[in-house]
Amino acid sequence: xxxxxxxxxxxxxxxxxxxxxxxxxxxxxxxxxxxxxxxxxxxxxxxxxxxxxxxxxxxxxxxxxxxxxxxxxxxxxxxxxxxxxxxxxxxxxxxxxxxxxxxxxxxxxxxxxxxxxxxxxxxxxxx
Numbered sequence: 170x171x172x173x174x175x176x177x178x179x180x181x182x183x184x185x186x187x188x189x190x191x192x193x194x195x196x197x198x199x200x201x202x203x204x205x206x207x208x209x210x211x212x213x214x215x216x217x218x219x220x221x222x223x224x225x226x227x228x229x230x231x232x233x234x235x236x237x238x239x240x241x242x243x244x245x246x247x248x249x250x251x252x253x254x255x256x257x258x259x260x261x262x263x264x265x266x267x268x269x270x271x272x273x274x275x276x277x278x279x280x281x282x283x284x285x286x287x288x289x290x291x292x293x294x295x296x
Contacts, residue, residue: 182281190277194270201266205259210252217241218248 202208221244223237 179281183278186277187274190270190274194266194274197270198263198266201259201263205255205262207256207259207263210256210259213248214252214256215245215249217244218251 223240223244225237226233
């Protein structure tokens, strides 16, 4: 009875739960990608900021054409700067999720040996 219960616990601790932790870790990682919209930000890196764009005038008006050209260029550069900042923040968040997930996973695997070692260390300290 105790052997069967011990085997079931070990199976749960080292087989079932690591898969559940890995699945939750993957879900949180995907949520982080979606929350920070990293794929969309990368695809639209040089799009105008807030879709601000100036239309070019009809006919030959060099000053108006130059004004629209410079304004659209500045809007795209501003968009790239803002999106790069968000991409960096999102990448740092994803890195944090990766490190935290790895730490949780490794701590879970080390939990049972640490409990057993702590028990024996406590018994040694008593005597």
